[in-house]
Amino acid sequence: MDKLSHYDAEGSAHMVDVSAKPATRREAEASAFVVLSDSVLAALPQNPKGNPLEVARFAGIQAAKRTADLIPMCHPLPLSFIDVSAAVVPGGIEIHSIAATVAGTGVEMEALTAAAVAALTIYDMCKAMDKSITIREIVLVRKSGGKSGDYLR
Secondary structure, eight states, X not given: OOSOTTBOTTSOBOOOOOTTSOOEEEEEEEEEEEEOOHHHHHHGGGOTTOOHHHHHHHHHHHHHHTHHHHSTTOOOOOEEEEEEEEEEETXXXXXXXXXXXEESSOOHHHHHHHHHXXXXXXXXXXXXXXXXXXXXXXXXXXXXXXXXXXEEO
């Protein structure tokens, strides 16, 4: 692609018209990593706000369904599937999201939004213990379907 698709000939931002594209199955997976100190990781089971991993999972799912409300030029999509997982690993919490649809445009933004909001939810639920929590590596892991085909990071 030699130009950004969300700009018209005059350079104004606009929503891309996808009405001529065929509705096909599209899937995307994203991930994020939340860096937590050993003391915060050890305290996760006793968090007075509840289980941060489970709350983050639900927040990510909810966020994916609201992506078009958050990202101005993003098309509202009928999600066929969204799943978010959060797992404690050495150094923090690893978040993965998968989104799927049958539509004329892809679900990368929904998967990325799910991972990002899940990570922010972990921060929110743990910030009382440590303000230096870091969220990093919010990335598209893979996507399938659509005109541009498959992508694997």
